[in-house]
Amino acid sequence: MDWQRSLRSRLAARCGPKKSEQELKDEEMELFTKYYMEWKGERKSGNTSYVNIPRFYYRLPAEDEILLQKLREESRAVFLQRKSRELLDNEELQNLWFLLDKHQTSPMIGEEAMINYENFLKVGEKAGPKCKQFFTAKIFAKLLHNDPYGRISIMQFFNYVMRKVWLHQTRIGLSLYDVAGQGYLRESDLENYILELIPTLPQLDGLEKSFYSFYVCTAVRKFFFFLDPLRTGQYLNLDKDHNGMLSKEELSRYGTGTLTNIFLDRVFQECLTYDGEMDYKTYLDFVLALENRKEPAALQYIFKLLDIENKGYLNVFSLNYFFRAIQEQMKIHGQEPVSFQDVKDEIFDMVKPKDPYKISLQDLINSSQGDTVTSILIDLNGFWTYENREVLVASDNDNTADADDT
Incomplete structure (x- = not known):
């Protein structure tokens, strides 16, 4: 139509010759900069100032403020x-x-x-x-x-x-217990919280005040153990010299008393000790790891002890290093030692690592067999339970059948 042609011609006259794509981009950037600087209250001189950026950081007051x-x-x-x-x-x-x-x-x-x-x-x-x-x-x-x-x-x-x-x-x-106001609780903050919470818990009505510190410490260490990527009476019984600390010899009585000396040596090499003895907090980490061996945090704790060469994986040498102590315990108890070669093959079959010669922490976690593997390597009782698993299952089935007959 005539009116359309007329409109196009007038637009072309106003816009001038057709601009290249780069020219259009440059013009767009120029206009954006102009309007942005005006909006920010800047002068045409081109000076850039940051006075209008809202404050987003406030430093923590110093101790003397x-x-x-x-x-x-x-x-x-x-x-x-x-x-x-x-x-x-x-x-x-x-x-x-x-x-x-x-x-x-x-x-x-x-x-x-x-x-x-x-x-x-x-x-x-x-x-x-x-x-x-x-x-x-x-x-x-x-x-x-x-x-x-x-x-x-x-x-x-x-x-x-x-x-x-x-x-x-x-x-x-x-x-309210985040004293520093940083959005997290330190160990001391959580201890204060639980200590003040105790009087409100009906389950702890009969707890003597002298045991409050033990309860608080146990609860806090459990929180920190499982929230970080990972029995108090027994501690007192193990502490034979009543100095509030555990020596390697005292810790060896833990559980069924069948943890190997090689493994206990590694515990005292890697964990924080004081003059060669373990304090209560370190003991709690140890207990939580051994009693929750299916958990990634616990496996990470034990894996660090088994990784004697600090290579990030377990190989045949490290497996043999720990299993030799199991073989020695079997001899002491009058049992015929099991071949390491057989145990090694079973471990690799259970874990199925990505590398057929190396077992990583992630391999242990992915296999869902980490608790069994670690028990075989560090605890004679754990190894015996695994070795006789078929007999135990058959015995349980017989007991169940007898119960059904009665």
């Missing part, structure tokens, strides 16, 4: 109080339960009340702003199972809300 430390502590306390007020209190939880019960959707499944999505949203509107976060399609779908009417259990939903509230309350409570 008492006022700044107090200000930081008070501001954190106010922040945590505000977060605590955002959580549902007992009265609001009770009100939520009444609303859910009032809007339940028939029919019931046994004695369990159900609610459909339409009524679920109605409750969300009436429950108040604090509850808004729980009334989403995502949470409803998460709790939706095989109900033919497309409903969820009121009890399951309410328990979900309760757990979330409890977790947030615990998080806020733990944050």
Whole structure:
């Protein structure tokens, strides 16, 4: 049409000759820079200033800056109080339960009340702003199972809300012990938390105050052992000279007393000791590793002891080094020693490492046989249990059959 041709000609006249792609990019960058600098309040001189960038780093007050430390502590306390007020209190939880019960959707499944999505949203509107976060399609779908009417259990939903509230309350409570305000708890912080928690735990009503420190230490070491990538009475019984520390000879009585001397030597070589003796915290790491050998953190602990050459893998030499001690114990107990060659082949068959001559920590973890392999190498009782596993299984089956007959 004539009007279209006229429009194109006028546009071409205004835009001038056709520009190359690079020219268009340069022009775009020039315009962007111009408008950005104007928006930032900069002058046309081209001086770049960072005065308008918001502050994002605040250094921690030094130990001698008492006022700044107090200000930081008070501001954190106010922040945590505000977060605590955002959580549902007992009265609001009770009100939520009444609303859910009032809007339940028939029919019931046994004695369990159900609610459909339409009524679920109605409750969300009436429950108040604090509850808004729980009334989403995502949470409803998460709790939706095989109900033919497309409903969820009121009890399951309410328990979900309760757990979330409890977790947030615990998080806020733990944050109060984060003295440095860095978002994590040091060992001393967690010790303070658990020590003040003890009087509130009904299970520990009969615990004497003299044992508080042992309980706190045990709990804290367990947290740190399993959260880092990985029995207190026995410690007192092992400590024959009552000096609060364990020598290698005292530790050798641990469990069934069948850990090999070679393995115990490695424990005292690699672990932190004081004048050749082990303190309670080091002992707890040792116990947690041996009692949880299926866990990656425990396997990492034991693997470090078995890796005598510090190569990052176990080879035939290192396996033989530890198994010779098992063979020696078998001789002492009047048993015929088992051939290392047979044991070595069984270990490699169990683990199936990527390299047929080397077993890495990851190979042990991936095989799900790490607990068995480590038991074979460090504990005569563990080896005996593995070696006689078929006899033990048959014995268990016979006992089960006898019980069924009776």
